[in-house]
Amino acid sequence: MTNQSPTPAQRHRVLFVCLGNICRSPAAEGIMRRIVEENDDQTNWEIDSAGIGAWHTGQLPDQRMRVHARRRGLDLTHRARQVKPEDFDRFDLIIGMDSGNVSDLRELARTPGDLKKIHPMSEWMGGVATRYDHIPDPYYEGAEGFELVLDLLQDALQNLYAELR
Numbered sequence: 001m002t003n004q005s006p007t008p009a010q011r012h013r014v015l016f017v018c019l020g021n022i023c024r025s026p027a028a029e030g031i032m033r034r035i036v037e038e039n040d041d042q043t044n045w046e047i048d049s050a051g052i053g054a055w056h057t058g059q060l061p062d063q064r065m066r067v068h069a070r071r072r073g074l075d076l077t078h079r080a081r082q083v084k085p086e087d088f089d090r091f092d093l094i095i096g097m098d099s100g101n102v103s104d105l106r107e108l109a110r111t112p113g114d115l116k117k118i119h120p121m122s123e124w125m126g127g128v129a130t131r132y133d134h135i136p137d138p139y140y141e142g143a144e145g146f147e148l149v150l151d152l153l154q155d156a157l158q159n160l161y162a163e164l165r
């Protein structure tokens with residue numbers, strides 16, 4: 001059988017959203033890209049990240065997040081951008097890192113169809129090892145905060161991939 005490219009309707013189009021788009025969501029984007037690459041599944045996925053706020057537009061991820069990600073072999077090269085209403089046209093799944101992100105996204109939604117696309121990351125968390133129900137903001141935390149984010153995301157995104165693949 002020939003290896004046909006999927007039609008756009010079959011692609012998984014996922015946008016990860018956090019507050020600033022410099023810590024959690026670019027990490028989620030990088031981890032998801034790696035999972036998809038490891039499964040040689042890039043043609044089936046469109047992955048991006050964005051922030052609720054525009055404060056860091058154009059910036060690379062926070063230096064601390066880049067250092068911690070690098071130790072796991074992940075290069076985070078995303079440039080921060082603010083989420084916009086048209087993202088609801090480009091993506092089918094818009095995943096907020098915490099309940100604040102989710103309520104801010106709901107404010108941006110234009111239609112009931114848009115609302116249905118918004119999900120909290122907690123839907124894919126809750127493996128036996130975790131007592132967290134959101135991805136905690138590491139911005140004002142130390143090194144452990146960044147490590148925790150990466151651990152929680154790795155687990156949740158494996159679950160997301162297993163569900164959607």
Ligand code: 4NP
Pocket residue numbers: 018019020021022023024025055137138139
């Ligand atoms: P993020 O972390 O939402 O995971 O990117 C933050 C980054 C910046 C700010 C807050 C959280 N800030 O207030 O600038």
